[in-house]
Amino acid sequence: MKRWLLILIIFLFSLALYQPLWGQDEEEYPQEPIIFTKPVKAVIFDHKKHVEDAGLSCEDCHEDVFEMAAGTAEQNEDFNMKSLYEGKYCGTCHDGESAFASNKKCTTCHIGVLGWKRLQKKEEKKEGKHH
Amino acid sequence: MDLKKFGKWLQGLKNEGVEHVSLEERRAFLKIGLQVTGVFAGGTILSVVSKVDKVFGAAPEYVDKYPYKPHYSMVLITDRCVDCQLCMDACVRTNHVPHYGWRTRIFERRIVVGPNETMRQFMPVLCNHCNIPPCVRVCPTKATFKDKKTGIVRMNIKKCIGCKTCMVACPYNMRYFNEERRAVDKCDFCWESRLSKGEKLTACAAACPAGVRNFGDLSDPNSKVYKLVHDPERVIWVLRPETGARPNVFYTIDGIG
Numbered sequence: 531m532k533r534w535l536l537i538l539i540i541f542l543f544s545l546a547l548y549q550p551l552w553g554q555d556e557e558e559y560p561q562e563p564i565i566f567t568k569p570v571k572a573v574i575f576d577h578k579k580h581v582e583d584a585g586l587s588c589e590d591c592h593e594d595v596f597e598m599a600a601g602t603a604e605q606n607e608d609f610n611m612k613s614l615y616e617g618k619y620c621g622t623c624h625d626g627e628s629a630f631a632s633n634k635k636c637t638t639c640h641i642g643v644l645g646w647k648r649l650q651k652k653e654e655k656k657e658g659k660h661h
Numbered sequence: 662m663d664l665k666k667f668g669k670w671l672q673g674l675k676n677e678g679v680e681h682v683s684l685e686e687r688r689a690f691l692k693i694g695l696q697v698t699g700v701f702a703g704g705t706i707l708s709v710v711s712k713v714d715k716v717f718g719a720a721p722e723y724v725d726k727y728p729y730k731p732h733y734s735m736v737l738i739t740d741r742c743v744d745c746q747l748c749m750d751a752c753v754r755t756n757h758v759p760h761y762g763w764r765t766r767i768f769e770r771r772i773v774v775g776p777n778e779t780m781r782q783f784m785p786v787l788c789n790h791c792n793i794p795p796c797v798r799v800c801p802t803k804a805t806f807k808d809k810k811t812g813i814v815r816m817n818i819k820k821c822i823g824c825k826t827c828m829v830a831c832p833y834n835m836r837y838f839n840e841e842r843r844a845v846d847k848c849d850f851c852w853e854s855r856l857s858k859g860e861k862l863t864a865c866a867a868a869c870p871a872g873v874r875n876f877g878d879l880s881d882p883n884s885k886v887y888k889l890v891h892d893p894e895r896v897i898w899v900l901r902p903e904t905g906a907r908p909n910v911f912y913t914i915d916g917i918g
Contacts, residue, residue, distance in 0.1 A: 570745035570870065634917045636871070637781035642744020644769050645781075 559588070560600075565646060568604040572646035573639045575620075584629070595622050729812035731878035733790065733850050733909065735863075736889040736897075740914040741871045742783040744769065751868035755854045756846075762837040764788070764848040765865055772918075780918055785873060787865070788835045788848035789900065789908030790814050796827035796836065805845070812909065813852050818844035832904040850876070879909065889913060 559577035566573040580586050592598050596619070603609050603619060614621035614632040620639075623629045630638070641649075744767050752764050765787035771779040794814050797805050804820035805827055807813075821844035828836045828845060839846040850856060851863040860867075866876035877884035890897055890911055899908045 570743065570747065635780075636741060636743050636917065637783065640743035640745075641781070642767070642769065642783055643746040644744050644767070644783075 563649075564600050565649065566604055567646070569610055570640075571643045572641055574641045574645070574649075575639070591622075595619060727880035728792075729808075729810065730880055731811060732880040733811050733813055733856075734877065734879035734886045734890070734911065735787070735850075735866070735909070736875040736886045736911045736913060737785055738873050738875065738889075738915050739784050739912050740782060740916070740918045742767065742785055742873045743871060744783040745870065747868045747870060748785065748865035748874060751864040752848075755851060755864035758846070759839065759841065762839060762846060764835070764846070766835075782918065784912075785865075786833055786835065786900065787910060788814060788831075788850075789833055789906065789910040790848075790850065791906035791908045793905060793907050795830040795832060795904065795906055799826045799830040801826065805847075808852070811850075811852070811856075813850050814847070815849050815852060816845060816847060818842050818846075821845055832901045832906055833908075886911075 559581050561578070564575040564577070566575065580591075596603055609619060611632065613619055614624065617625060621632045624632045626634070746767060749763075749765060749767065752758060756764055758764055765785060768784045768786060770782055770784065772782055774780045790813055792812070794805075794807060797807055797814060800806075801824060802820045802822055804817050804822070806815060806817065808815050823838060823843060823845070825838055825845065828834075828838065836845050836847045838844075851860070851865075855862070855864060863874070863876050866874040875885050875889060877886040879886050879890065881887055889895065895913050897911050897913050899911055901908075
């Protein structure tokens with residue numbers, strides 16, 4: 531009986547090792563960029579840039595500014611440039627003080643249909659390799 | 662001396678090389694070359710010796726002389742373009758452009774703005790409705806013509822024999838062969854689909870959400886296009902000025918890049 535318990539403890543411990551506990555503290559974010567296609571095609575949002583370069587944490591945007599689930603904001607009627615200028619969505623930071631203003635540097639985020647299609651092609655290629 | 666003899670005499674000359682040509686002589690020679698180029702290209706739109714303002718469309722003998730009424734023109738504020746392609750969609754719907762064709766396109770380029778730093782810029786292109794249109798000049802059947810009233814470069818598809826010479830002549834590649842109509846098709850500033858029916862804007866200008874495509878009468882000092890083109894604080898340029906076609910589509914930026 532004691533022996534079984536020991537095996538069980540070892541088993542549990544190895545499981546814990548497999549799923550490192552310290553990983554929970556580190557911020558995990560989607561590696562692939564988020565692409566918005568509404569109301570216009572297309573806008574890119576890169577988590578990596580905002581977390582690592584800008585030093586933001588999850589709570590800075592989630593869930594007050596954006597919900598966690600990608601594509602939720604796009605469903606809103608007011609998800610447009612006007613709202614951004616009023617300080618909603620990306621405009622929370624992109625106001626010209628915390629980050630560059632929403633009415634400047636359009637093509638930093640707007641990758642257009644051309645950029646969107648290019649990303650799709652890249653993805654197709656990746657998927658093609660996996661199969 | 663006839664040409665053949667002259668050629669023989671020229672070939673018979675000893676090559677003196679350029680090692681002993683003085684700097685001044687070289688300069689003088691280059692000057693002649695530049696001046697000749699200037700005259701050949703009209704000397705007004707693009708010549709290397711002319712001033713910067715003449716490189717752009719703002720040459721005095723070009724701008725402020727608008728022979729048409731209304732003199733239709735488009736000014737594209739290119740750094741506002743985000744390539745959403747709503748203009749292209751509107752154009753396709755309005756003018757029944759097939760999937761293989763185009764009346765307007767958007768190009769993309771990367772501008773280096775610093776070490777390892779680039780910026781995306783989109784550039785919409787459409788028929789430039791040139792004052793001296795190379796496509797009209799080469800058309801053997803006068804199927805494509807410059808509208809005498811509005812200056813729009815239009816197509817008479819009944820006359821088009823499909824030789825596609827105009828497609829080659831166009832400096833902007835803004836003509837395609839429409840298989841269904843068996844004729845070359847191009848942007849006509851929506852003349853047939855909208856302007857002739859009383860609309861004030863082209864489909865693309867009406868569809869643009871970012872204020873890139875400004876359309877209007879360049880001969881009217883109150884129009885937006887006139888004000889943009891004549892704004893002294895703006896740099897205005899045209900595409901491929903060296904062709905001497907004198908386009909009526911102008912480019913500028915708002916400086917928001």
